[in-house]
Amino acid sequence: MNIIEIRELKKNYPLGTTTVHALRGIDMNIIEGDFLSIVGPSGSGKTTLLNIIGCIDSASEGSVKIGGVEITSLNDIEVTDMRLNRIGFIFQTFNLIPVLNVVENVEFPLLLMKKFTKAEVRKRADKLIDEVGLTDHAHHRPAELSGGQRQRVAIARALVTNPDIVLADEPTANLDSVTGGQILELMKEMNRIEKTTFIFSTHDENVLRYARDILKIRDGVLVKE
Amino acid sequence: MALIFKIAWRNLLRHKGKSIIIGVILFLAAFIMTLGSGIISGMDRGLELNIVNGFLGDIVIISKKEKSDNILFKMYGESIETITKYKDAKKILQSQEYIKDFIPVGKNMAMVLNEDEGDPGFAMTLGVDFEAYRKFFPDSFTMVEGSYPGKNEQGVIIPMKAREDLYDFINAWFLPEKGDIVEKNLTADAKENLKDLNIKRTAVFMGMSEGNYTSDIRLGVKGIMKFRALNTMWGHFSIMDIESYRKCLGYFSASDLSLEVSGDKKELLAMDDSNLDSMFGKGEFFVRDRGSSDISGISFKSRKGRETVGDIDYEAGIYNLIFIKLKKGEALDRSVGRLNEVLSKTELDMRAITWKKASGAIGSMAVIIKGALFTFVIFLFFVAVIIIVNTLSMAAIERTSEIGMMRAVGARKGFISGMFIGETAILSGLFGGAGIVFGIAVVNIIPLLHITSANDLVQLLYGGDVFKPYLSAGDTLVAVVQLVIVTFVTVVYPVRVAMGITPLDAISRE
Numbered sequence: 001m002n003i004i005e006i007r008e009l010k011k012n013y014p015l016g017t018t019t020v021h022a023l024r025g026i027d028m029n030i031i032e033g034d035f036l037s038i039v040g041p042s043g044s045g046k047t048t049l050l051n052i053i054g055c056i057d058s059a060s061e062g063s064v065k066i067g068g069v070e071i072t073s074l075n076d077i078e079v080t081d082m083r084l085n086r087i088g089f090i091f092q093t094f095n096l097i098p099v100l101n102v103v104e105n106v107e108f109p110l111l112l113m114k115k116f117t118k119a120e121v122r123k124r125a126d127k128l129i130d131e132v133g134l135t136d137h138a139h140h141r142p143a144e145l146s147g148g149q150r151q152r153v154a155i156a157r158a159l160v161t162n163p164d165i166v167l168a169d170e171p172t173a174n175l176d177s178v179t180g181g182q183i184l185e186l187m188k189e190m191n192r193i194e195k196t197t198f199i200f201s202t203h204d205e206n207v208l209r210y211a212r213d214i215l216k217i218r219d220g221v222l223v224k225e
Numbered sequence: 226m227a228l229i230f231k232i233a234w235r236n237l238l239r240h241k242g243k244s245i246i247i248g249v250i251l252f253l254a255a256f257i258m259t260l261g262s263g264i265i266s267g268m269d270r271g272l273e274l275n276i277v278n279g280f281l282g283d284i285v286i287i288s289k290k291e292k293s294d295n296i297l298f299k300m301y302g303e304s305i306e307t308i309t310k311y312k313d314a315k316k317i318l319q320s321q322e323y324i325k326d327f328i329p330v331g332k333n334m335a336m337v338l339n340e341d342e343g344d345p346g347f348a349m350t351l352g353v354d355f356e357a358y359r360k361f362f363p364d365s366f367t368m369v370e371g372s373y374p375g376k377n378e379q380g381v382i383i384p385m386k387a388r389e390d391l392y393d394f395i396n397a398w399f400l401p402e403k404g405d406i407v408e409k410n411l412t413a414d415a416k417e418n419l420k421d422l423n424i425k426r427t428a429v430f431m432g433m434s435e436g437n438y439t440s441d442i443r444l445g446v447k448g449i450m451k452f453r454a455l456n457t458m459w460g461h462f463s464i465m466d467i468e469s470y471r472k473c474l475g476y477f478s479a480s481d482l483s484l485e486v487s488g489d490k491k492e493l494l495a496m497d498d499s500n501l502d503s504m505f506g507k508g509e510f511f512v513r514d515r516g517s518s519d520i521s522g523i524s525f526k527s528r529k530g531r532e533t534v535g536d537i538d539y540e541a542g543i544y545n546l547i548f549i550k551l552k553k554g555e556a557l558d559r560s561v562g563r564l565n566e567v568l569s570k571t572e573l574d575m576r577a578i579t580w581k582k583a584s585g586a587i588g589s590m591a592v593i594i595k596g597a598l599f600t601f602v603i604f605l606f607f608v609a610v611i612i613i614v615n616t617l618s619m620a621a622i623e624r625t626s627e628i629g630m631m632r633a634v635g636a637r638k639g640f641i642s643g644m645f646i647g648e649t650a651i652l653s654g655l656f657g658g659a660g661i662v663f664g665i666a667v668v669n670i671i672p673l674l675h676i677t678s679a680n681d682l683v684q685l686l687y688g689g690d691v692f693k694p695y696l697s698a699g700d701t702l703v704a705v706v707q708l709v710i711v712t713f714v715t716v717v718y719p720v721r722v723a724m725g726i727t728p729l730d731a732i733s734r735e
Contacts, residue, residue, distance in 0.1 A: 047732075056633060056728040077637060083728075084635025095630035095731065099235035111228050112635045157634065169732075 003164055003197050004030040004053060009062035011048050011220075022048040024220035025062070030199065032164070035191045037211035038201045045220040046201040047169055053199065054087050054167045055079045067164050084112055088158030088196070090168035090187075096142040096153055103129060103138045106156045113161060128156035131193065132186060148179035155186060159194055166190075168200035172207055184210040229640065233647030243620060247613050247649075248656035254609040254711065255657040259664025259704045261602040263694035264686070265595050267668075270695050271688015275454045276580050276587070279365035282327070282548035284561055285583040286314065289574045295585025296332070296546060304333050304434035305545040307476065312540050314547060314573055321564065323555040328353070328361040329544040331470040335463075338429040338441060339395040346394035348387050349462040350430065352470020354539055361548065364453060369410060371401025371448030379466045380447040381428060385410065386460025388449060397425040402445045410449070430465070432474035439475045454689035457679075458587065467539055476543035549577070594686055606707075610715050617649065617719035621726070628723055629731020638724040645720045646713075653712040661704050668694040 011023040022045045030036055038046045051057035052064060059072050066086060074082060083089075096105045106125040110116055116124070129138050132152040142150055151171060158166045168187065172180030188210055191198045200211075208214055216223040237244040277283050280297075287296055288306035296305055308314070311329045318327050331352030336345040351358075355374045366384075374380050380402075383391075388399050389412050398415055400406065406424075408416070415422060426446055432439035444465055452459040471477065551560050557579055564577040621628070628641055676692040678684055687693065696704075 051729065051732070054633075056732065080632065080635060080637050083633060089633050091630065091633075091732070093626075095626060095633075097232065097627060097631065099232055099239050104231075108228075108631075109634050112637075112640065161635075 001032050002029040003032040003034075003067060004028075005063075005065040006053075007063040009049075009052065009064060010060045011045070011052065011057070012060045022220055023052075023059075026217075026220075026222055028215065028222060030165075030197065033191070033195050033197055035188060035198045035210075035212040036200075036215060037208055037213070038199065038215045038217060039203060039205075039208060040201075040217040040223075041203055044203075044217045046203075046217050048220075049217065050167050050169050050199065050201050053165070054089060055083050084109060085161065086164045088161065088163040088166040090151065090154045090158050090166065090171045090200075092170045092173045096150060096157075098142055101139045101141050102134055102145070102153050105142070105153055106160050109157060109161045124160055125156075128160050129153075131190065132156045146179075147175055148182060151175065151179075151183050152186065155183070155190060159190055159196060162194070163196060165197045165199060168198065170202055170204075171200055172202070172204065177206070180204075180207065226643075229643045229647045230651070233644050233651055236644075237648055237651060240620065243616055244652060247616055248652050250609045250612055251653055251708075251711075252656040252660040252663075254606055255660025255704065255708050256664045256667075257605055257660075258602050258707055259661045259696070259701075260667055260694065261598050262700050262704055263664065263668035263696045265598055266696060266700050267692075267694035268595065268686060268688040271454075271691075271693060272587070273580075273688075275689045276584050277550070279362055279453060279455075280459055281580045281583055282361075283551040283555075283557055283580055284549040284564065284577050285580060286547035286549065286564075286568075286575050286577050287545075287583075289576050291576075293585070294578045294582035297584045297587065299334075304474075308544045308547065308575060309477075310573055311542075311544050311547070313571070314568075314575060315540065317567055317571065317573070318547070318549065321567065323552055323560050323563065325550045325552045326361060327547055327549040328357050329540070329547045330358070331467055331474065331476070331543070332462075332545045333474055334433040335430040335473055336433060337391055337395065338431055339397070340425075340429060341396070341423065343395055345431070346391040347433075348383075348391065348430070350432075350470060350473070351462050351464045352467040352474075352544075353464055354467055355464075358464070361550070366450045366452045366459075368448045369451045370407055371404045371446065374447045374466065377466075378447065379444065379469050381430070381444040381463050381465040381469070382448045382450050383428070383446055383463045384456065384460035385449055385451050386457050387463050390461070391428075397423045399425050399428060399446050399449070401448050402426045404448075428463075430463075430469075430473045432470075434474055440472055442469055442473045444469055454691075455684050456690075457684070467542065467544075471542050474543075547575075606711060610711060613649075613715040614718050617645065617715065618722050621645065621719045621723040624723075625726050626731045628726045629728045632726065633728035633731065641723050641726075642720040645723050646716050649712050649716040649719075653708055657708040657712070661701070661708065664704070665696055665701065668696045 006026050006028045009023055009026040010021070013020040013022055026049060038049060040046045048057065052059050053066070055066075055071055055074070062072070064071050066082065069082070071079065071082060097108060100108065103122070103125050106128055107121050110121045110124060126135075126138070129135055132155055134149060134152055134156070137145060137149060142153070145153065154171075155166075158168075166187075171187070172183055175183060184207055187198055187200070190196065202208070285296065286308070287294075288308055290306040293299070299305065308329070315327075315329075318324055331350070333350060335348055335350045337348050338345050355378065356376045359373060368382070369385060371382070374382065383399050392398050392412065392415060398406075398411075406419070406422070408419075411419070427443050428446060429441050429443045431441035450464075465473070549564075551557065561577050561579050568575050568577065631641065632638075672691070672693045674692075676687075677690050678687060678692070679690075684690055
């Protein structure tokens with residue numbers, strides 16, 4: 001079953017008097033539970049594609065459906081709720097809330113959802129923190145963690161709401177190769193345990209071996225292998 | 226909400242430097258605002274206490290012919306219209322349940338003639354029933370020399386200020402009829418000329434009015450007085466018995482009205498204007514214009530007032546004003562409205578005004594001082610708001626990554642705005658609240674220091690002779706409301722900046 005359906009997706013950026021065509025017409029389907037890597041050189045459009053799938057950026061033309069919902073026509077609140085309820089993010093620079101500790105960072109999206117009791121929130125967060133191996137650091141603030149540990153927190157936070165999709169834009173870019181490998185192993189493990197669709201972008205050929213499926217993008221269009 | 230305040234509180238601790246800068250500004254602004262409000266309220270209260278309890282009462286009744294409400298300090302030479310039917314007004318005032326007490330007075334300018342052939346001096350004069358006046362304003366002044374006149378006694382009491390002014394104008398140092406020089410009360414100049422001091426124990430007053438029917442009258446100086454506060458202002462008013470005042474101004478006096486008029490004179494008075502020529506034809510009378518409200522137009526040189534007046538119905542004569550005190554808790558404007566409604570249904574040619582309107586000049590100065598204080602406080606707030614807005618906006622921009630990430634993981638704009646409002650509210654609550662509490666403490670401590678001033682302008686600021694800032698519960702509530710308003714005003718722009726940050730901005734920044 002397709003969790004994501006994209007048709008004729010185009011994205012244009014005005015740049016002075018010219019227009020940059022970041023995406024030139026993407027058609028693709030992503031099946032539920034996939035572990036997909038989007039690869040391509042810098043400026044190829046992979047981050048733009050991820051941002052649009054993640055409801056962070058808007059499409060210039062075309063259709064993007066997530067779980068059957070057309071996201072290009074949603075308003076700000078609907079888009080925000082879509083991100084909260086159906087999408088998890090893992091950023092390149094491990095963006096965590098600096099004033100919250102590990103467990104509070106992981107709890108953050110659950111608290112925004114306002115669906116669960118405090119006990120349920122804590123139980124869910126503790127489970128995810130345990131799964132990413134940070135139980136001993138649960139009450140540490142981001143500044144007290146290493147880069148790899150922060151990325152683990154980001155993974156736990158991305159998964160804590162049971163999203164349909166987790167998007168990771170170059171999740172290993174700022175990590176050394178060993179730690180990067182561990183993070184990708186962890187993402188794969190979480191994909192297996194939680195049955196969540198993972199889509200991550202990279203331009204590092206070494207991380208491709210972790211992907212189940214690979215999509216190549218160049219100059220804003222998908223390239224068939 | 227708990228999450229918002231948790232993040233807000235920790236963000237404040239994380240950015241201690243900025244938090245302290247904003248907090249100190251909020252503290253100072255709230256403190257100055259509270260203290261300023263206390264000074265303004267204290268001034269209002271002091272002025273009210275001094276004017277209402279010391280000079281005018283709550284409400285003043287004036288003639289409907291009176292063009293201006295400002296009857297306290299009129300331009301020189303401009304007289305105050307007369308009230309001719311006080312006894313009728315008295316019945317009405319007695320029947321108003323919101324009125325506590327009232328007193329009729331005469332009030333106008335008079336010249337104090339120089340008996341040594343020089344230019345005259347000038348004095349404001351009040352004509353009163355001494356006994357009733359003392360009862361009406363029991364604490365407004367003290368006698369510093371001589372004594373307060375007894376019941377029905379005729380004479381004048383002169384304030385220290387007026388005596389000093391008259392000494393400068395006519396070079397006469399007034400002393401009570403029964404009293405010696407009190408050296409400590411002399412001016413520096415008078416002290417220097419002590420041996421040659423031109424002592425006067427009587428004063429010749431000549432009323433000043435727009436009509437040409439005033440008289441001069443010699444009155445014994447019964448005492449020298451000092452007003453409890455605003456002496457340099459009230460100190461212009463010499464107080465004389467009402468009968469002497471009426472004679473001085475050329476009004477109907479009560480004794481005039483008590484005279485028996487013979488039959489032929491009654492006939493004569495009953496004649497209309499068309500028969501006046503026949504009077505001249507017989508050459509029996511000389512008639513002069515004395516205005517509509519008086520019959521005692523006979524001029525006399527230094528007519529000596531009687532020491533006491535017998536059983537005369539004082540209230541039958543002419544007055545200029547009626548001072549009214551309200552019962553405790555009665556609203557001023559509402560009472561004036563009610564009284565004017567009652568008066569309008571009568572034939573009486575009178576209207577009621579508030580003490581604020583009656584004291585126009587003082588009120589205006591008070592308004593100017595209050596305005597200056599208010600402007601200063603607003604200016605401070607304006608500066609404070611700009612600094613805080615700028616600091617918070619910079620903080621919002623610096624936190625683009627954090628805010629953008631929050632938005633990316635599902636925080637709505639309302640959450641972001643709540644976080645900023647929460648941060649500012651915490652700072653306002655802690656530092657601004659401390660400023661208000663400190664302001665309240667200072668406002669309550671200042672009166673204990675008993676700071677006094679003899680300066681007229683400063684006394685206006687003080688609202689009396691002692692600096693007594695005052696904060697009512699309402700003032701405190703206003704300070705809190707102002708702080709809340711400032712909090713929201715300062716946070717509006719930074720919140721807009723923060724709400725405008727998108728996840729894409731955060732990613733782009735990275």
